[in-house]
Structure formats: structure tokens, C-alpha cells
Amino acid sequence: MAVVKKPHDIVFYSKCSLGGILSCGLTHAATVFLDVHKCRSQAHSKVWPGSLIKGLQKIVQTEGMAGLKVGWVPTLFGYGAQGMFKFGLNELFQDIIKGFVGEENVNTKVRRIIVQAVASGSAEIFADIALCPFEMTKVKMQVQLPGTGGQMPLKLFQGMAYMSANKEVTRFPFGSLKPLWGRQVPYTIIKFVVFYQTAEFVYDYIEKNSGKKKSDVNAGIQLAITFACGYWAGIFCAVATQPMDNLVSMAGSADNKGKTFGQIASEAGLKKLFTKGLGTRVLMVGTLTGLQWWIYGSFKTAMGFGSY
Numbered sequence: 001m002a003v004v005k006k007p008h009d010i011v012f013y014s015k016c017s018l019g020g021i022l023s024c025g026l027t028h029a030a031t032v033f034l035d036v037h038k039c040r041s042q043a044h045s046k047v048w049p050g051s052l053i054k055g056l057q058k059i060v061q062t063e064g065m066a067g068l069k070v071g072w073v074p075t076l077f078g079y080g081a082q083g084m085f086k087f088g089l090n091e092l093f094q095d096i097i098k099g100f101v102g103e104e105n106v107n108t109k110v111r112r113i114i115v116q117a118v119a120s121g122s123a124e125i126f127a128d129i130a131l132c133p134f135e136m137t138k139v140k141m142q143v144q145l146p147g148t149g150g151q152m153p154l155k156l157f158q159g160m161a162y163m164s165a166n167k168e169v170t171r172f173p174f175g176s177l178k179p180l181w182g183r184q185v186p187y188t189i190i191k192f193v194v195f196y197q198t199a200e201f202v203y204d205y206i207e208k209n210s211g212k213k214k215s216d217v218n219a220g221i222q223l224a225i226t227f228a229c230g231y232w233a234g235i236f237c238a239v240a241t242q243p244m245d246n247l248v249s250m251a252g253s254a255d256n257k258g259k260t261f262g263q264i265a266s267e268a269g270l271k272k273l274f275t276k277g278l279g280t281r282v283l284m285v286g287t288l289t290g291l292q293w294w295i296y297g298s299f300k301t302a303m304g305f306g307s308y
Contacts, residue, residue: 008095012305017088019299023292024083029076033059033068034284036142041144042249042277043256052280071138073156078134082127086188087296089123096157113193120192124185131181133173137163139249140170169257176248179261183244187237191289194233199225199308223308226297227290234289238282243273245281 028035037055040048049055059067097115098106106115137159144150153159165174202225203214214222245263250256250264265273297307 004113008091011179013088013092015303015305016091016203016300017084019084019088019296019303020083020200021080022083022299023295024086025080026295027288027291028079029072029290031284034280035075035138036070038070038277038280038284039139039142039249040145041280042246044145045147045272045276050277052283055280063223067146071141073140074134074141074159077156078131078138081130081134082184083292085127086120086123089126090120090192093119093122105192111198113197116193116196117189121185121189124188125181127188128180128184129174130179131184132177133160133163135180135248136170136172136176139176139251143249155176176251179244179247179251183241183248187285190237190240191230191233193291194236195229195289195308198229198232202229219301219307223294223297223301226307227294230293231286231290231295234281234286237289238278238285242275242278242281243270246273246276249277 032123033056034052036059037052041050041055049058056068063070094115097119106112137156140152140163141154141159144152151162151163160172163170166172167175203217206217207213217225246268247261247264250268251259251261256264259267268276301307
């Protein structure tokens with residue numbers, strides 16, 4: 001499909017927001033089984049296996065197949081809302097910045113990186129406000145081990161009601177917002193900057209070696225490149241934001257009830273914060289990020305806006 005240049009109006013940003021809902025909501029919900037293991041291995045390292053295979057086996061043995069989808073509903077709603085703001089506002093903020101400084105002044109790699117970083121990071125600030133209540137509810141569901149007498153309901157509205165009723169302890173709905181920002185804002189900046197720069201490198205390489213510009217590459221190949229560049233960006237995201245991800249998961253454990261994030265971090269130690277659950281998270285975040293860019297690119301292609 002040929003890319004049709006359209007003015008960036010409210011319809012464009014609305015469609016990009018819808019693409020964001022689909023890309024983030026669907027991918028996170030589809031891989032929630034990885035999240036269940038990851039959160040439990042982070043929050044209950046003394047009793048939960050670190051191996052992904054052993055962790056999934058334990059879930060199935062003790063809870064059946066239903067245990068693999070614990071928290072999928074708040075995940076779908078929360079990350080759908082996050083994706084709406086993440087992708088929609090990123091497009092808007094890039095246009096605002098370029099309009100302010102002048103498109104002709106964003107003509108070097110360094111300047112493009114700055115615009116990409118500022119726009120995506122700013123968008124994520126708002127995206128995390130939308131995500132936080134759902135993320136806190138999801139984590140509380142997933143770190144609750146079966147058979148331990150936990151009281152957290154596993155349905156969305158009942159779970160959020162429980163979190164609200166016990167907000168002195170749970171700090172619902174925005175108690176985890178700061179560590180969420182600490183995890184997600186750097187993640188999103190890396191996600192967008194590394195993706196854009198990698199895609200730019202790939203298309204420059206193709207043009208130098210074959211003479212084909214991006215517009216000459218067929219849509220299927222463009223979307224395959226989009227997925228590969230997204231997966232590559234996701235690996236960087238996972239490694240850079242692992243400590244804050246561990247803190248968010250550990251905070252949902254009953255063992256850390258009433259502790260500050262500083263206390264939890266001090267007790268865990270740097271090695272654990274950087275390495276616990278990292279392998280699973282690299283697999284999860286790499287796959288998620290690649291699929292998110294692929295879905296978003298496919299949606300934008302269908303709308304005539306290009307592959308990303």
C-alpha cells in the first residue's frame with residue numbers, strides 16, 4: 001500500500017492512539033504467563049524457582065492452566081490505556097517540538113535523537129498515570145502465592161475495590177507511580193530512540209547497497225524490519241530498567257509490607273536488583289517490544305501512515 005501523506009490532525013492522533021491500545025494491550029495480555037512467573041520469582045526468590053520452565057511447571061501443577069493467566073484483565077486494560085497515551089502523545093509531542101524549533105532544524109542524528117527522547121519520555125509520564133492503578137492491582141494478584149491465605153481477589157473490579165479499601169497498606173491507586181516512572185520512562189525513551197535509530201540504520205544500509213529507499217521496500221519486508229528493530233530495542237529496555245521492575249514486583253509481596261522502596265532495594269542488594277528474573281524479562285520485553293512495533297506499524301500501514 002502506498003503511503004499517503006496526511007496532515008497530522010486530531011483524526012491522525014486518534015488513530016495512532018488506537019494503534020497504541022492494540023499494540024500494548026494485546027501483547028501484554030498475550031504474554032501474561034511470563035509476567036506471572038517473573039513477578040513471583042522477583043517477589044519470592046527464596047521459594048520460587050528462577051528457571052522459567054520450572055516456574056511455569058509449578059504454576060500448572062499447583063493452579064492448573066488458569067494460573068497462567070492470573071492478572072490478564074488488569075493487564076489488558078492497563079497496558080491498553082498506557083499504549084493509547086504512549087503512542088498517541090509521542091506522535092503529538094514530536095510534531096509540537098518540530099513545529100516549535102522548525103522541521104529544518106531537526107536535520108542531524110543528534111537532534112533527531114533529542115526530539116525522539118523528549119517526545120517519548122514526556123508521553124510516558126502521562127501513560128504511566130493511566131497504567132498505575134491497573135499495574136498495582138495486577139502485581140498484587142500475581143505475587144500472591146496460592147495456599148498462603150492471601151485475600152487479594154483475582155477479578156479486576158473486586159481486586160481494585162480490595163486495593164482501595166486497604167489503601168493505607170497498598171497505597172492504591174498511585175503508590176507505585178514514582179518507581180513506575182523510574183522503570184517506564186527510561187524504558188520508553190530507549191524503546192523509541194533505539195527503534196528509530198536502528199530502523200534508520202537498516203534503511204540507510206539498504207539504500208547504500210541496493211539503491212532502494214524505504215518507500216521502495218514492500219510493506220511485508222518493512223513490517224519484518226519493524227519487528228526486528230523493535231525486538232532489538234526491547235533487549236536494551238529490559239536490561240536498563242530491570243532494577244526498577246524488580247522493586248515494583250517486590251513491593252507487592254507480603255514480606256515487604258510497609259517497607260519503603262529504599263528499604264526493599266537495600267535489603268535486596270544491587271546484584272539481585274539487576275539480575276533476578278532478567279533472562280525471563282529479556283525474553284518477555286524483547287518479544288513484547290518487537291510485537292508492539294509490528295502491530296503499531298501494521299495498523300499505521302493500514303491507515304496509510306507508513307510502517308512506523
